[in-house]
Amino acid sequence: MAGGWSRDGAVQDQIxxxxxxxxxxxRQRLVSGDSAKVCAECGLAIPEARRKAIPGVQxxxxxxSELEGDEVQSAGMNRRGSKGSQLR
Structure with missing residues (x-):
């Protein structure tokens, strides 16, 4: 179902x-190569199971966990604009 000026399937294309x-x-954030035996941040040993499970882990x-918590999650750009702008 298309609305306004959009063609059928346009919303799915945006999604x-x-x-x-x-x-x-x-994919760009994935690390590859040899895994470190000690953490690059705190210096503690990285368990063997983690090094095998995640190639290139540092x-x-x-x-x-702290690093990922500090990252700002981006929802990307709203391709359709705000709902308010559609109502005007």
């Missing part, structure tokens, strides 16, 4: 594009 951008951002679980 698909936003999802693809999110996947690409996640941080222990605690430091990685």
């Amino acid at each position: 698909d594009a936003s999802l693809q951008e999110a996947v690409e951002r996640a 941080l222990c679980i605690n430091c990685q």
Whole structure:
């Protein structure tokens, strides 16, 4: 169902594009290569199971959790504009 000036399927195309951008951002953040034996941040040992599970890991679980908590999650850009602008 299209509304206004958009064609059928336009909303789904926007959703698909936003999802693809999110996947690409996640792929760019992946680390590869040899895993560190000690955390690059705090110096504590990184467990063998973590090093095997995540190739290229450089941080222990605690430091990685802190890093991810500090990152600002971006929802991406609102391709349709705000709801208020559509009502005018």
